Amino acid sequence: MPRVLVVLAAFNGIKFLPAQLESILCQQDVAVQVAISVDRSIDGTQAWAEETAQRDPRVSVLPSGQVFGGAAPNFFRLIDEVDLTGFDCLALADQDDLWYPDKLARACQQMQHTGAVGYSSNVTAFWPSGRERLIDKAQPQQPWDFLFEGPGPGCTFVLKQPLALALQAWVRTHAEQLQPVGFHDWLIYAWARAQGYAWTIDAHPHMLYRQHADNQIGANAGLRPLLLRIRRVADGWGLGQASLIARLTGLETHPFVAPWCQGQRLGLLRLAFRAGQCRRRRRDQVLFMLSCLWMAFFLPNRGHVA
Structure with missing residues (x-):
């Protein structure tokens, strides 16, 4: 066994x-x-x-x-x-x-x-x-x-x-x-x-x-987890975690990673149109593309979230 x-x-x-x-x-x-x-x-x-x-x-x-x-x-x-x-x-x-x-x-x-x-x-x-x-x-x-x-x-x-x-x-x-x-x-x-x-x-x-009140993460089901995910996109937390993981895994200098990892607007725009390579579920690919576009144009201090 x-x-x-x-x-x-x-x-x-x-x-x-x-x-x-x-x-x-x-x-x-x-x-x-x-x-x-x-x-x-x-x-x-x-x-x-x-x-x-x-x-x-x-x-x-x-x-x-x-x-x-x-x-x-x-x-x-x-x-x-x-x-x-x-x-x-x-x-x-x-x-x-x-x-x-x-x-x-x-x-x-x-x-x-x-x-x-x-x-x-x-x-x-x-x-x-x-x-x-x-x-x-x-x-x-x-x-x-x-x-x-x-x-x-x-x-x-x-x-x-x-x-x-x-x-x-x-x-x-x-x-x-x-x-x-x-x-x-x-x-x-x-x-x-x-x-x-x-x-x-x-x-x-x-x-x-x-699932209970003390879950640290939980199943991401319902309105509250959705609002939390939206907030994390809006304040750059998600992009910061992705950038941190890219650095820890040694990929921060990869041509695909470096532009958005540094918070560059052009890098985020390119990332938006490669959403199909970045998420598995089709719905999540669409949301990922929209979030990248939002961060490219509206997230302040893009260069600091990474």
Whole structure:
């Protein structure tokens, strides 16, 4: 059976974490180990995790006391510190979802079938009301989509050992540069694609993606997430993150990247008309083109957002 190390970032997660960990430990047709890192919490998450690790040898907990302030630095800490020796794959897990029993086995099978070393998938978002919605990220990959969007939630990510080891080595040498990164999953996907690693996005959801008031990111469903995305375009945050990721992945001088990475109006105009290479979904390509045009003409201090 494939041996999979699951890294789980937690923060004040005692409400949902026991059920999530149970769903991970019940994975079928794989041998699972779980490493947990707890951002300093006040609800007993750390104590519960340590007690669980004492009862179950498949669970380990990294030393406590650090304050990360977000999921991204907590996951980077996990990737930096875990020992990948003896594992075939590395998987990422949030604290509040529910995994189907075949989630990890399906990921391993899909990578074997496609020849990819990185995997992500669609998810089924669900709300306390009982509402469910498919979050579809499995459109065909485009030449530059990795600089502008992720391939699905990071909690679906599974990396084969060669990619996981290379990522770990890179994270260890770029700790300071990674601090401003808002989305660890977007960066991991971008780095893998920039390095030439093959990635597959599975259209079949194999987990329930819990939505609640404390989600840091969530499913981007509804009016509030839409308004947040519009605001991030309007103030240049999204372009700044794309530029940061381009620099971290070593692509800032590429002829396609350099003009818009520096906030040049002409570069943004050119980017607008190459939207089909930058997003996977047709609707998102149109919105991407319009946002680039807006930034080219109306975003102040374009040269500073990067």
